[in-house]
Amino acid sequence: MVLETLNPMHYNITSLVPDTMPVATVPILILMCFLLLIWNHEETSSIPGPGYCLGIGPLISHGRFLWMGVGNACNYYNKAYGEFVRVWISGEETFIISK
Numbered sequence: 001m002v003l004e005t006l007n008p009m010h011y012n013i014t015s016l017v018p019d020t021m022p023v024a025t026v027p028i029l030i031l032m033c034f035l036l037l038i039w040n041h042e043e044t045s046s047i048p049g050p051g052y053c054l055g056i057g058p059l060i061s062h063g064r065f066l067w068m069g070v071g072n073a074c075n076y077y078n079k080a081y082g083e084f085v086r087v088w089i090s091g092e093e094t095f096i097i098s099k
Helices: 002-006 021-040 053-068 070-081
Strands: 084-089 092-097
Touching: 053 070, 053 084, 070 084, 070 092
Parallel strands: none
Antiparallel strands: 084 092
């Protein structure tokens, strides 16, 4: 009898979740989407370069510099965006100027 009460399969999981839970999740999801849009919004820059895109752009930019080396990565960005490029190295905005 004691083992039956300790058995987790004995309880109905849906009865443990209150009925107001789905009602409460909708405003939370709307708020999180709104905060994500605000966080992702960036001022349009006149300097070309890879986009920020929720922090993925800086990770890709930094990874490219680690993987290809400084010289090859600079050449890649200069061919892709021109002679004045904005990239991220170690999380800091860096400008590459070359001609």
